[in-house]
Amino acid sequence: MTVLPTxxxxxxxxxxxxxxxxxxxxxxxxxxxxxxGSGPNDNYRTDxxxxxxxxxxxxxxxxxxxxxxxxxxxxxSGWEDFKQALTxxxxxxxAPNIVATGHEDIGPWAQAGLIVPVEKFIDLDSxxxxxxxxxxxxxxxxxxxxxxxxxxxESRPFFFWKPYMKAIGYSEADIEALPAKVEKGEYxxxxxxxxxxxxxxxxxxxxxxxxxxxxxxxPDYWQFYTSFGGVMEEEGKxxxxxxxxxxxxxxxxxLVKAGVTKKNHIGMPGDQWWKEVATGKAGIWHGGTWHxxxxxxxxxxxxxxxxxxxxxxxxxxxxxxxTLTHPLAYLLMAGHTEEETQIAADLIKIASEPRxxxxxxxxxxxxxxxPSETKVDLYAADRWASEAxxxxxxxxxxxxxxxxxxxxxxxMWKNFEASWTGAKTADAAVNDAEAELKSTLGAAIxxx
Amino acid sequence: MRTSRTLGLVMIAPAAVMIVLFFLVPVVLxxxxxxxxxxxxxxxxxxxxxxxxxxxxxxxxxMPDLAGGIAEPRFVIDEEGLAALxxxxxxxxxxxxxxxSHMGEVFPSRREAERMIKALKDRPSTREVKQLSDLFNRSVxxxxxxxxxxxxASLKKLGFKxxxxxxxxxxxxTYTGWVWTTENFRIIGNxxxxxxxxxxxxxxxxxxxxxxxxxxALFLAITTHYMPASTASVFRAIWLLPRITPxxxxxxxxxxxxxxxxxxSMFMGQFGYxxxxxxxxxxxxAWFFVILINGFIGAxxxxxxxxxxxxxxxxxxxHASEVDGASRWQQVRHVILPQLRWPILFVTCYQTLSxxxxxxxxxxxxxxxxxxxxxVWSLAAYHTALNNYTGNLEYGLGAAMALVLVVVGxxxxxxxxxxxxxxxxxxxxxxxx
Numbered sequence: 055m056t057v058l059p060t061x062x063x064x065x066x067x068x069x070x071x072x073x074x075x076x077x078x079x080x081x082x083x084x085x086x087x088x089x090x091g092s093g094p095n096d097n098y099r100t101d102x103x104x105x106x107x108x109x110x111x112x113x114x115x116x117x118x119x120x121x122x123x124x125x126x127x128x129x130x131s132g133w134e135d136f137k138q139a140l141t142x143x144x145x146x147x148x149a150p151n152i153v154a155t156g157h158e159d160i161g162p163w164a165q166a167g168l169i170v171p172v173e174k175f176i177d178l179d180s181x182x183x184x185x186x187x188x189x190x191x192x193x194x195x196x197x198x199x200x201x202x203x204x205x206x207x208e209s210r211p212f213f214f215w216k217p218y219m220k221a222i223g224y225s226e227a228d229i230e231a232l233p234a235k236v237e238k239g240e241y242x243x244x245x246x247x248x249x250x251x252x253x254x255x256x257x258x259x260x261x262x263x264x265x266x267x268x269x270x271x272x273p274d275y276w277q278f279y280t281s282f283g284g285v286m287e288e289e290g291k292x293x294x295x296x297x298x299x300x301x302x303x304x305x306x307x308x309l310v311k312a313g314v315t316k317k318n319h320i321g322m323p324g325d326q327w328w329k330e331v332a333t334g335k336a337g338i339w340h341g342g343t344w345h346x347x348x349x350x351x352x353x354x355x356x357x358x359x360x361x362x363x364x365x366x367x368x369x370x371x372x373x374x375x376x377t378l379t380h381p382l383a384y385l386l387m388a389g390h391t392e393e394e395t396q397i398a399a400d401l402i403k404i405a406s407e408p409r410x411x412x413x414x415x416x417x418x419x420x421x422x423x424x425p426s427e428t429k430v431d432l433y434a435a436d437r438w439a440s441e442a443x444x445x446x447x448x449x450x451x452x453x454x455x456x457x458x459x460x461x462x463x464x465x466m467w468k469n470f471e472a473s474w475t476g477a478k479t480a481d482a483a484v485n486d487a488e489a490e491l492k493s494t495l496g497a498a499i500x501x502x
Numbered sequence: 503m504r505t506s507r508t509l510g511l512v513m514i515a516p517a518a519v520m521i522v523l524f525f526l527v528p529v530v531l532x533x534x535x536x537x538x539x540x541x542x543x544x545x546x547x548x549x550x551x552x553x554x555x556x557x558x559x560x561x562x563x564x565m566p567d568l569a570g571g572i573a574e575p576r577f578v579i580d581e582e583g584l585a586a587l588x589x590x591x592x593x594x595x596x597x598x599x600x601x602x603s604h605m606g607e608v609f610p611s612r613r614e615a616e617r618m619i620k621a622l623k624d625r626p627s628t629r630e631v632k633q634l635s636d637l638f639n640r641s642v643x644x645x646x647x648x649x650x651x652x653x654x655a656s657l658k659k660l661g662f663k664x665x666x667x668x669x670x671x672x673x674x675x676t677y678t679g680w681v682w683t684t685e686n687f688r689i690i691g692n693x694x695x696x697x698x699x700x701x702x703x704x705x706x707x708x709x710x711x712x713x714x715x716x717x718x719a720l721f722l723a724i725t726t727h728y729m730p731a732s733t734a735s736v737f738r739a740i741w742l743l744p745r746i747t748p749x750x751x752x753x754x755x756x757x758x759x760x761x762x763x764x765x766x767s768m769f770m771g772q773f774g775y776x777x778x779x780x781x782x783x784x785x786x787x788a789w790f791f792v793i794l795i796n797g798f799i800g801a802x803x804x805x806x807x808x809x810x811x812x813x814x815x816x817x818x819x820x821h822a823s824e825v826d827g828a829s830r831w832q833q834v835r836h837v838i839l840p841q842l843r844w845p846i847l848f849v850t851c852y853q854t855l856s857x858x859x860x861x862x863x864x865x866x867x868x869x870x871x872x873x874x875x876x877x878v879w880s881l882a883a884y885h886t887a888l889n890n891y892t893g894n895l896e897y898g899l900g901a902a903m904a905l906v907l908v909v910v911g912x913x914x915x916x917x918x919x920x921x922x923x924x925x926x927x928x929x930x931x932x933x934x935x
Binding site: 133134135137138140141145155156158159161162163165166167168174175176177178179197198199260261270271272290291316317318320321322323326392396457458459460461463464467468471472474475476477486489490493494497498 | 541542543544545546547549550552554555556559560575611612613617620628629631632643644646678688689692693694695757761762763776778779782783784785868869871872873874875888889890891892893894895896
């Protein structure tokens with residue numbers, strides 16, 4: 055009879071001891087995640103970490119540790135403010151633990167020591183990282199180290215408003231065959247200009263709406279340079295191909311001259327552009343795979359496949375049809391303890407698992423990062439994701455991870471805009487760009 | 503006398519501290535930054551030394567042997583590495599297995615060396631794999647050295663004996679941080695775009711200043727002066743609205759007016775004109791609206807200053823001139839304008855400096871477009887140093903541009919003081935001599 059109370063007290067003592075032991079090893083860790091260019095459909099760029107944190111906490115519990123991860127999420131809808139805030143915060147030693155940003159930031163940020171190589175904390179041969187497409191892993195590498203884990207992939211297609219294509223003489227079969235024709239180089243940027251003009255001449259679209267490009271600076275415009283035969287980088291050195299760039303500049307000047315694109319197109323309100331392409335005000339335009347999500351979710355274009363055909367960016371003179379993938383990558387920022395960074399890296403790894411990543415891919419209409427993600431039901435059952443992956447991704451290039459690429463881009467863009475608006479001729483714009491590239495980058499760029 | 507002087511110094515001390523902190527220090531820092539090539543890629547706080555492919559390309563011309571010798575990564579399982587591993591006191595199994603099974607093996611890449619390490623029987627964690635592979639790294643390629651000496655010691659270990667001059671060449675080619683340079687001023691001097699931005703600025707400042715900030719403000723001040731007091735107050739209050747409205751809302755209202763779907767488009771649509779973005783339609787349109795937006799803000803300030811200055815003119819002078827039969831125009835020319843020299847100097851000088859430095863209205867309305875047509879110097883400096891799509895912020899070049907602006911501002915102020923003969927304006931009245 056006396057054994058029971060003793061046993062009871064002993065058990066209670068043991069439980070108390072055990073609970074204090076657990077309590078002693080309990081740990082609160084705050085992991086901050088920032089993401090750039092994240093609209094309402096891109097919430098899983100940061101929300102994926104809520105799921106990842108839950109899994110990591112459970113894994114820790116099984117190992118006998120109590121880990122409390124508090125995820126602080128800061129999504130930015132634009133890019134310019136995000137990059138300014140992030141670089142300045144990092145310089146002030148207030149960087150977040152994880153950031154989702156364009157892969158082109160890896161070069162300058164790695165050189166400046168703002169980020170640490172992710173391969174220092176993650177075994178690249180382990181799942182799910184080992185399953186990610188190798189070319190995406192290549193895009194997130196710099197100076198022989200893997201700095202980031204691809205967060206998504208995408209590509210930037212051309213879109214055609216089917217009813218207008220029919221109205222200018224294309225049959226349903228012609229429209230179906232268009233992606234293949236573009237791929238073979240049988241339908242070129244010259245045809246785009248002609249068809250856009252036909253749409254306007256027939257009164258299907260207003261003047262300036264035949265070809266309706268992106269309204270601000272972005273990686274898309276490098277696709278035209280590639281279409282006209284330009285190369286961005288060769289063996290680690292940036293390349294400025296004068297002839298290809300001139301053809302690129304000239305093409306947009308020609309579009310304006312033909313009246314199919316507005317001279318003042320750049321800088322127009324983005325919301326207006328979205329509404330117009332979703333309601334068939336524009337004939338041909340270009341954008342990203344994620345546009346599908348916005349057109350369908352926010353802009354009310356429910357019958358997308360009835361109204362819109364999409365293809366690679368057609369070839370121009372001297373080049374080939376192409377598209378560009380601009381993966382965002384999860385990067386680990388410097389300036390935190392090894393332990394925190396390790397937890398952040400573990401979270402990135404979990405967030406990259408196919409099922410979690412598919413939530414982002416399908417909600418935001420981006421493309422998957424690994425073959426197994428394409429087999430997840432949610433992904434495989436999505437018509438857009440499957441068709442876009444198959445039609446576009448095999449032809450996708452990427453911008454170089456070069457610490458000087460940003461300077462090149464800035465100079466390329468401002469002269470592009472100047473020739474587009476007629477402030478400079480294409481010749482003058484190319485010559486000015488060449489002069490400035492020589493003076494700014496010197497031997498770091500090959501000019502030919 | 504001495505006490506009052508000391509007291510004066512004490513009283514002015516807080517203001518002096520403020521001036522030093524908020525005016526002098528930023529200018530001095532801008533001048534310091536302007537003499538560097540600081541950018542996002544170089545970082546602000548200093549760099550490291552890293553033998554990248556780019557650095558090897560730079561070294562090829564001067565030191566081809568060294569460039570060739572360090573171009574390949576090499577990981578070697580050797581006694582030296584094993585000794586270092588044992589000193590780390592990780593699991594003993596690591597060194598035992600490496601010694602017995604892998605001694606002398608050479609791996610051409612970190613990835614391959616790490617795959618072997620990961621396959622050890624006592625499977626190391628990812629952190630341990632990294633620690634281990636570092637110990638057997640027998641090259642400097644892509645290794646980040648926090649100090650110059652660290653890089654030189656590693657090169658020495660690899661068998662490269664470098665003279666101090668050669669060390670300097672290697673250090674320069676591999677340094678990732680910022681360096682002192684006057685290059686920014688050369689870029690500013692030689693760039694055709696900078697020349698265009700300079701002309702844009704001169705155009706924007708002079709037209710806004712002359713047409714609105716001074717002439718239109720004078721017009722408003724004089725016309726309201728001749729109005730009944732209550733009517734004048736209403737007009738002045740209306741003209742003050744652009745000044746007191748928050749700038750974001752004020753510019754947004756202009757955008758509503760000028761957008762494709764805005765008021766002007768809707769109005770012109772009634773007459774069959776297709777909708778267009780009047781603000782960004784052409785460089786002329788953009789300038790027209792940029793100057794109006796800024797002009798209406800600036801005019802209100804001039805109006806206030808000039809109105810109060812006109813009020814300060816003794817009424818007797820107006821009465822006397824009227825008795826003499828002077829017309830309104832003659833009153834303006836011979837009574838008002840001569841006595842407004844000082845306020846006009848003040849408004850001109852103040853508004854020139856303010857227009858040179860302010861860019862928020864342009865940023866919010868046209869962002870410098872279309873095609874950088876309305877990009878003014880201060881906006882370009884902001885875009886260069888703090889805000890662009892590629893995230894490649896060029897702090898050094900932006901600071902150099904800001905410094906040019908400071909110098910231009912000072913020079914213009916001195917010129918104004920000279921033209922308006924500041925010394926005679928502040929000299930003591932002769933009657934007190």
